[in-house]
Amino acid sequence: MLSRNQLKLLTSLHLQKYRQELGVFPVEGVKMVNELLASNFEIQGIYATAEWINSPYATSVDPNTTLTIINDQELQKISNLNAPNQVVAIARMKSPEPFRVLHNEWILALDQIRDPGNLGTIIRTADWFGINRIVASYGTADLYNPKVVQASMGSVFRVPVHYAPLREFLAGCNADMPVFGAFLDGQRIQDAAFGSQGILVIGNESHGISSEIESLITRRVTILKAAPSGQGRAESLNASLATAVFCYEINRNRTITAS
Amino acid sequence: MLSRNQLKLLTSLHLQKYRQELGVFPVEGVKMVNELLASNFEIQGIYATAEWINSPYATSVDPNTTLTIINDQELQKISNLNAPNQVVAIARMKSPEPFRVLHNEWILALDQIRDPGNLGTIIRTADWFGINRIVASYGTADLYNPKVVQASMGSVFRVPVHYAPLREFLAGCNADMPVFGAFLDGQRIQDAAFGSQGILVIGNESHGISSEIESLITRRVTILKAAPSGQGRAESLNASLATAVFCYEINRNRTITAS
Numbered sequence: 001m002l003s004r005n006q007l008k009l010l011t012s013l014h015l016q017k018y019r020q021e022l023g024v025f026p027v028e029g030v031k032m033v034n035e036l037l038a039s040n041f042e043i044q045g046i047y048a049t050a051e052w053i054n055s056p057y058a059t060s061v062d063p064n065t066t067l068t069i070i071n072d073q074e075l076q077k078i079s080n081l082n083a084p085n086q087v088v089a090i091a092r093m094k095s096p097e098p099f100r101v102l103h104n105e106w107i108l109a110l111d112q113i114r115d116p117g118n119l120g121t122i123i124r125t126a127d128w129f130g131i132n133r134i135v136a137s138y139g140t141a142d143l144y145n146p147k148v149v150q151a152s153m154g155s156v157f158r159v160p161v162h163y164a165p166l167r168e169f170l171a172g173c174n175a176d177m178p179v180f181g182a183f184l185d186g187q188r189i190q191d192a193a194f195g196s197q198g199i200l201v202i203g204n205e206s207h208g209i210s211s212e213i214e215s216l217i218t219r220r221v222t223i224l225k226a227a228p229s230g231q232g233r234a235e236s237l238n239a240s241l242a243t244a245v246f247c248y249e250i251n252r253n254r255t256i257t258a259s
Numbered sequence: 260m261l262s263r264n265q266l267k268l269l270t271s272l273h274l275q276k277y278r279q280e281l282g283v284f285p286v287e288g289v290k291m292v293n294e295l296l297a298s299n300f301e302i303q304g305i306y307a308t309a310e311w312i313n314s315p316y317a318t319s320v321d322p323n324t325t326l327t328i329i330n331d332q333e334l335q336k337i338s339n340l341n342a343p344n345q346v347v348a349i350a351r352m353k354s355p356e357p358f359r360v361l362h363n364e365w366i367l368a369l370d371q372i373r374d375p376g377n378l379g380t381i382i383r384t385a386d387w388f389g390i391n392r393i394v395a396s397y398g399t400a401d402l403y404n405p406k407v408v409q410a411s412m413g414s415v416f417r418v419p420v421h422y423a424p425l426r427e428f429l430a431g432c433n434a435d436m437p438v439f440g441a442f443l444d445g446q447r448i449q450d451a452a453f454g455s456q457g458i459l460v461i462g463n464e465s466h467g468i469s470s471e472i473e474s475l476i477t478r479r480v481t482i483l484k485a486a487p488s489g490q491g492r493a494e495s496l497n498a499s500l501a502t503a504v505f506c507y508e509i510n511r512n513r514t515i516t517a518s
Contacts, residue, residue, distance in 0.1 A: 117376075125500055127493035130485020155493050190511050226389020226510055234386035234414050241384055241503040244496070248504045251485055252449050 002047070002074050010047065010078040010088070016142045023093050025144035026078075029085035030057060035154025037061065041091045048087040049075060057087075080146040093144060099135065099162040101173045104197050106131045106250055109179075111166055111213050112139035112204040113239060119143070120151025121240040122202065127155035129247035134159060137166035139204075170199065170216040179218045181209050182242055186220035189246065194253045200246055205239045261306070261333050269306065269337040269347070275401045282352050284403035285337075288344035289316060294413025296320065300350045307346035308334060316346075339405040352403060358394065358421040360432045363456050365390045365509055368438075370425055370472050371398035371463040372498060378402070379410025380499040381461065386414035388506035393418060396425035398463075429475040432458065438477045440468050441501055445479035448505065453512045459505055464498045 002010070012018040013026045024044055027036045030052065036043065037060050045066045052058060053069055061067060075084045101107070108126055113119050119141045126134060141148060143161045170179055180192070181201040201217060203209035209217065223237060223245050237245070261269070271277040272285045283303055286295045289311065295302065296319045304325040311317060312328055320326060334343045360366070367385055372378050378400045385393060400407060402420050429438055439451070440460040460476060462468035468476065482496060482504050496504070 121497055121500065124493050124497065128484055128496050153493065153495070153497075158492055223507065224510065225387055226513075233417055234383050234412065236412070237387050237503070238380055238383065238412075241380065241500060244500040244503050245507045248482065248507065251483065254485075 002068070002070055002078075006068075007074070007077060010090075013090070014080055014146065016145065019093075019142075019144050024090050025093060025149070026080065026146060027089045027091050027149055028079060028081055028087070028146065029150075030055075030087060031085075032149060032154055033057070033087045033089045035157055036089055036091055039154075039157035041094065041157055044090040044092055046087060046089045047075075047078065052086040055086075081150075094160070096162060097160070099133075099164060099169075101177065102133075103177075105133060106197060107133045107135060107199045108243070108247075109166060109170065109199050109201045110134065110136040110140045111201055111209055112137050112207075113202060114139070114141055115205055115239075116141045116145040116147035117151045118205060118238070118240045119145075120148040120153075120156065122243050123148070123152040123159050123161065124155040125240065125244045125247055127152075127159050129251045131247055131250070132159055134161045135166065135169055136161050136163050138163055167212050167216065170201070170213065173199065174216050174218055179216060180221050180246075181214065181217035181219070182222060182246070183209070183217075183220045184222055186222035188224050189221045189249050190224075192219065192221050192249075194250045196254065198250075200243075200250070202239055202243050202246075261327070261329055261337075265327075266333070266336060269349075272349070273339055273405065275404065278352075278401075278403050283349050284352060284408070285339065285405060286348045286350050286408055287338060287340055287346070287405065288409075289314075289346060290344075291408060291413055292316070292346045292348045294416055295348055295350055298413075298416035300353065300416055303349040303351055305346060305348045306334075306337065311345040314345075340409075353419070355421060356419070358392075358423060358428075360436065361392075362436075364392060365456060366392045366394060366458045367502070367506075368425060368429065368458050368460045369393065369395040369399045370460055370468050371396050371466075372461060373398070373400055374464055374498075375400045375404040375406035376410045377464060377497070377499045378404075379407040379412075379415065381502050382407070382411040382418050382420065383414040384499065384503045384506055386411075386418050388510045390506060390509070391418055393420045394425065394428055395420050395422050397422055426471050426475065429458065429460070429472065433475050433477055438475060439480050439505075440473065440476035440478070441481060441505070442468070442476075442479045443481055445481035447483050448480045448508050449483075451478065451480050451508075453509045455513065457509075459502075459509070461498055461502050461505075 019025050043065050047068045047070050149156050178198045278284045302324050306327045306329050408415050437457045
């Protein structure tokens, strides 16, 4: 049973303002909470139905974590999902670590990815293809938005995202590392010979890479439309799909280099 | 100004039941309506604010199409979007054409893609990479769902989607054409040498390719996670992202073959 104050607090976390004020964020549903429990994020509290509390999943909860039993109506109230799923955990945000560019690694740089679903999907894709470093411009969606957490399918607990002034960041490293960006007039990515290190800039969903960032790109590349007869008629590829194709090609190249 | 009956009719089209009953579907916003106007879909009527009606876009409307001027409140009422955008057009669905498998082409076969956003994104991806034929199982999301139309960014007007019993369809052609499906134990797609024709089966978001379809797959392939050290930790790739990587690789191969 939730007190009025608890209810108020939990629903306030749907808003970024209160998440940031309190330094915590909600994680929802059986699958996501499992991923959270397997991560090194600190859990402040878990609110769950009897079904979840009696399930094997609950056994991996640290004994010091407060576990509150709630009913379906309460779950409905505190949930962000259309179909709430047994459990909501409140996790503590991590304080950003200083970001240092390492060599021999790939970094994704997000230039104002606004859609939480896209951000989550990009993090999941990076995780799949073993790209473990993401830098995001301040205009990018909030990492702790419930839709980001959900779309990342838990990858948000594994791949750190560093918010930074992107222009300064790229200006500081584009002499040492190639900085790739997608443009319609670029080199075909299959010919780009992605090496063992680089930065890949992903542009905003509607406007692509912003002009202040464009000048810092050292390698313009393109994902070719249908060939040979060029029947491809879609105007653009969605930002997260383009990221997947890039990461695939980067990983493909790593595989070739390594074998 | 909309009559009560018009208002009722237009809002009823948010539901599949009424769209199917009437054989029409709504298309929203400046960009989507432009794509619609450029397509060969028949338009039954357009409801737009003065701003749109006085814009250059309105000049491409067929003089026989009924154009109704509405105010912002009315637009808000009939819109499916959080931020309605000037215009809603009502388009007539196309009656399904008989589907015949041609040689020398690629077909996407969708095995219960439930999420409208994913379906729209897959259609957009197919369009980008010049795959113009899509077969969808009956359990797949409704092509005329506003979210599908929106996520396809207009590709829904160019790439026909045929709903069919997928098992029968594949059983009828898997002797003539390779049928590819993604599984964790498959051949790496960079080694698969996709030729000039084939069927690519995309499985459901949660359950992958269903067992009744799995037995009809003749080529098991996989999108490799991070290599060489296998750091990739995400459990799976989202269905539409996997489609993008597949279509990219198919198109990459076509490009090589052709050059």
